[in-house]
Amino acid sequence: MHIPDGLMDPSVALVGWVEFAVAISLVLLVSGRKIREQDLPRVAILAAGIFVAQMVNFPIGGGTTGHLIGGALFAIIAGPYMAILGMTVVILIQALMFGDGGITALGLNALNMAVIAPLAGWGVFGLLEPLYASGGRLGRWAAAAAASWASVFIAAAACAGELAVSFAISGGDFGIAPTIAIPAMLAYHAVIAFGEAIITVGILAYLSDVAPKLLSRKSAAEKEGVPSFRGSRIGFSAAAILAVFALILPLYFLYAAEGEDGLEQTMSDAGTGEGSAMFVAPFSYGESYFAALFAGMLGFVIAGLATVAILKTLESKNGEG
Amino acid sequence: MGSVGFWRKELRIGLQDDRAESTWLGRLDARAKLVGILIFVIACAILTAPELVYASLVISLGISAVSSLRPAYLIASYAAALPFILLAAFSVTITVGWDRGALMIARTSACVLALIVLVGTTSSFDLFAGLRRLGVPKVLTTLSLLVQKYIGLLGQELSRMTTARKARGFRGGKSLLDKYALRVISNTAGMVFVRSAGRADRAYEGLKSRGFDGDLVGWRQTRIKSGDLAFLSVLAAVSISLLALQAGLIA
Numbered sequence: 001m002h003i004p005d006g007l008m009d010p011s012v013a014l015v016g017w018v019e020f021a022v023a024i025s026l027v028l029l030v031s032g033r034k035i036r037e038q039d040l041p042r043v044a045i046l047a048a049g050i051f052v053a054q055m056v057n058f059p060i061g062g063g064t065t066g067h068l069i070g071g072a073l074f075a076i077i078a079g080p081y082m083a084i085l086g087m088t089v090v091i092l093i094q095a096l097m098f099g100d101g102g103i104t105a106l107g108l109n110a111l112n113m114a115v116i117a118p119l120a121g122w123g124v125f126g127l128l129e130p131l132y133a134s135g136g137r138l139g140r141w142a143a144a145a146a147a148s149w150a151s152v153f154i155a156a157a158a159c160a161g162e163l164a165v166s167f168a169i170s171g172g173d174f175g176i177a178p179t180i181a182i183p184a185m186l187a188y189h190a191v192i193a194f195g196e197a198i199i200t201v202g203i204l205a206y207l208s209d210v211a212p213k214l215l216s217r218k219s220a221a222e223k224e225g226v227p228s229f230r231g232s233r234i235g236f237s238a239a240a241i242l243a244v245f246a247l248i249l250p251l252y253f254l255y256a257a258e259g260e261d262g263l264e265q266t267m268s269d270a271g272t273g274e275g276s277a278m279f280v281a282p283f284s285y286g287e288s289y290f291a292a293l294f295a296g297m298l299g300f301v302i303a304g305l306a307t308v309a310i311l312k313t314l315e316s317k318n319g320e321g
Numbered sequence: 322m323g324s325v326g327f328w329r330k331e332l333r334i335g336l337q338d339d340r341a342e343s344t345w346l347g348r349l350d351a352r353a354k355l356v357g358i359l360i361f362v363i364a365c366a367i368l369t370a371p372e373l374v375y376a377s378l379v380i381s382l383g384i385s386a387v388s389s390l391r392p393a394y395l396i397a398s399y400a401a402a403l404p405f406i407l408l409a410a411f412s413v414t415i416t417v418g419w420d421r422g423a424l425m426i427a428r429t430s431a432c433v434l435a436l437i438v439l440v441g442t443t444s445s446f447d448l449f450a451g452l453r454r455l456g457v458p459k460v461l462t463t464l465s466l467l468v469q470k471y472i473g474l475l476g477q478e479l480s481r482m483t484t485a486r487k488a489r490g491f492r493g494g495k496s497l498l499d500k501y502a503l504r505v506i507s508n509t510a511g512m513v514f515v516r517s518a519g520r521a522d523r524a525y526e527g528l529k530s531r532g533f534d535g536d537l538v539g540w541r542q543t544r545i546k547s548g549d550l551a552f553l554s555v556l557a558a559v560s561i562s563l564l565a566l567q568a569g570l571i572a
Contacts, residue, residue: 002402002405004402004429004433005362005365005429005432005436006430006433007405007425007429008366010367013366014372023460028458028460028461031460035460037343040463040467040525041525043464043520044464044467044468044471044515044521045467045517045520045521046517047468048467048471048517049471049475049513052476052478052517053513053514055479085461089461089465089468090468092461093468093469093472095436096440096452097440097445097448100401102366102432102433102436103359104362104432104434106560121507162408165408167412167413167416170369172371172421173424176408176409176412176413177413177415180408180411180416181412187498197505199506200502201509202504202506202508202511203511205507205511206508207509207514209517210511210515211514212332214518234547242422244560277522310491
């Protein structure tokens, strides 16, 4: 899933860099207050472990193999901030020391594998907390399997989307045609993600048997104030999933700004237009990419705040009951 | 996927630090190399005019030729990026035309080759110290240095475990339904984590005892020399010229 230089449309690569810069700055801001110098070796060894574990190929069938990405595994063991930080370093080393993945594409590669994959994995694992809380060891492994499958699949979907958007907005100069990129990436990674799920559960099961301290509820990292998955609540997990959607949003708008939606296209084909509106809304989507992006982000934030408000109201009502 | 075998080979020979120091490019200041090649790669990645894309490929091949890097290393590194390049070229060829497909191969190859030269001629320590001195946050560069050090140790550990597995008759399994194979692979990966956890603190203490204070800045105090400036200026001038030609600013 490592995108090389020259494959992506420059504007898509730039969006990837900007998004990654914002994400890693936020993580550095939040974790910078909590991470201490003595935590660095632990995060580094986990990152190195993920790097090396990525070299262990597993069989897929038909003579092909896949390998671990490890975003969900890292997040489950160390929490989302440390996972994003550690996976970023893994991607940086792969690009700068092994030439695997490009410099201009580093933003997108890091966004997919170091931000989206751990966040999606951590979010899904957290949302399935009731499953593993009531289902014991089996429930916990089922939640971990679902989380790791989702992390790989969502990261691959983001990558496929980026390739398709590049192709669409550059008129074929960059990217990969959506008809090839989306089915190929999704089909291949849906299978690889099963391998990721099995290996992740296998590693967690092995660690819980051989080195339970690494997975204990009060791990060393948690004691030292490093945020970890197990200390989180479902609300934070939902926020992680929303953050993944928010990260994909600007790339979607690069593509969406180019065309009409299905109804508009149908109306245009039928030769009909919109009548006079009974209600004039205070905002519009705008004509340019940035206006549409701003409208989209505004809508996203309003919808998010409304959801939080509703959840808070329900929580307080339940508390009273 | 194709890169995994290459990483293994690289880890077996102990990353590329020894090789990097022995080339003339390896002796240049890492900051000049990082910025120069970054500017060149960005320019190459933006180019769409066929003659300029092919010109950038020729320049990249020229840089690779004078880099003193072994052809086997260049080919093996290039092969790691090949699956993505070929998939992209194939999709462009069948949807737009073979000329665009060829252009895609030329553009991505120009970028990849330039990056390989940077990677192959810069020791890991110089690379991270260079990034730190260019303003990359301390946490990222320090973590990168530590991860790079640990990867070498763990890669050797993995290599030993893989040999032991083979000696016991393990051949990698056939499919995702092969429970035994997946259990062996999971246990191997799990063992990497367990062994690595034990080594982390010792390795860090070793660094501290050699004067490491958590930041790379103090460890490299080199100055930009005229040779570094010349390298940076030539690459920047070439990159700007290519972009100016594409934009029609130069006839």
